Amino acid sequence: MRSATHSLPTDITIVLAAVLLDLVFGDPRALPHPIVAIGRLISFLEPRLRRNVASARSAGCLLLVITVGVTYAAASSLLALAYLIAPGAALLVASYLGWVSLAARSLHLESSKVAHALERGDLPGARTALSCIVGRETAELEEPEIVRGAVETVAENTGDGVIAPLCYLILGGPALALAYKAVNTLDSMVGYKNERYLEFGWASARFDDLANYLPARLTGLVMVLAAPFCGLNGKNAWRIMRRDGRNHSSPNSGFPEAAAAGALGVQLGGANRYFGKVVEKPTIGDAVRPLSLAAYHGVVRLMYSAELLLVAAWLGVRYAFQG
Numbered sequence: 001m002r003s004a005t006h007s008l009p010t011d012i013t014i015v016l017a018a019v020l021l022d023l024v025f026g027d028p029r030a031l032p033h034p035i036v037a038i039g040r041l042i043s044f045l046e047p048r049l050r051r052n053v054a055s056a057r058s059a060g061c062l063l064l065v066i067t068v069g070v071t072y073a074a075a076s077s078l079l080a081l082a083y084l085i086a087p088g089a090a091l092l093v094a095s096y097l098g099w100v101s102l103a104a105r106s107l108h109l110e111s112s113k114v115a116h117a118l119e120r121g122d123l124p125g126a127r128t129a130l131s132c133i134v135g136r137e138t139a140e141l142e143e144p145e146i147v148r149g150a151v152e153t154v155a156e157n158t159g160d161g162v163i164a165p166l167c168y169l170i171l172g173g174p175a176l177a178l179a180y181k182a183v184n185t186l187d188s189m190v191g192y193k194n195e196r197y198l199e200f201g202w203a204s205a206r207f208d209d210l211a212n213y214l215p216a217r218l219t220g221l222v223m224v225l226a227a228p229f230c231g232l233n234g235k236n237a238w239r240i241m242r243r244d245g246r247n248h249s250s251p252n253s254g255f256p257e258a259a260a261a262g263a264l265g266v267q268l269g270g271a272n273r274y275f276g277k278v279v280e281k282p283t284i285g286d287a288v289r290p291l292s293l294a295a296y297h298g299v300v301r302l303m304y305s306a307e308l309l310l311v312a313a314w315l316g317v318r319y320a321f322q323g
Helices: 011-025 034-052 056-085 087-101 104-119 123-131 143-190 202-230 234-244 254-264 293-322
Strands: 268-274 277-284
Touching: 011 087, 011 104, 011 143, 011 293, 034 056, 034 087, 034 143, 056 087, 056 143, 056 202, 087 143, 104 123, 104 143, 104 293, 123 143, 143 202, 143 254, 143 268, 143 293, 202 234, 202 254, 202 293, 234 254, 234 277, 254 268, 254 277, 254 293
Parallel strands: none
Antiparallel strands: 268 277
């Protein structure tokens, strides 16, 4: 890292600072947040592109290119400006941008609201808390299905909220990690298969699949390797990931979910209700154990263990090659 944006303190320092800040503080909502800015940019661009580009699919392609390009350019420029001020300023900015690209602590905190409500015996509260982190209807769910929703959410988002941005942070620094988050944000805002977004959101949804293709499979593998370190079944995680990793409508999400299901000995997938209609999804894993709060706490341990194992493995490789 030797140019203006790459003359920062070592990438090891930046990655470790970003991971530590996320683990300790979670999402810094009281500070200016790049992800919020990305969302506002998407909301600003969507109606203007729809009005001025004849084809909805072409407009969506432009939205993808502009949003990701502006995000990467803005982050790179901010890092370059900070370096011109002082290397210490560059370290602070780089660490902050890396921090906001990771979401392990926030994923834990948001999902734990479901668990805390169940621990209090507050089933309506647990349903409400779950509705904030999943897209399915939750008003009639009983405890096992509530736990399933929380476990699936943590497992899936270990991929695109933790391991994937960490990989991009390691490979290309904070600017690339934020560019990845821009792709994620686009998919969450316009990547729907409904009448409004089927064509307009096509490029964003496909690019998100592409950006997560390798990280999702790496997430499953790291979960398999991390399982024994947190008291879970790594051998079964590997078996179920190989068997059920493709039992999902997403080309990527099934791998971390299957690894988690195998490690926990639970069955995920099955029936969900969306907009009044029941959708039967393929099952993932075997129902060796019940879907209880123990499964939720287990998947949280697995998420943290997978993240820390990946960081440790990367550090080991770096030092081995440097030596």
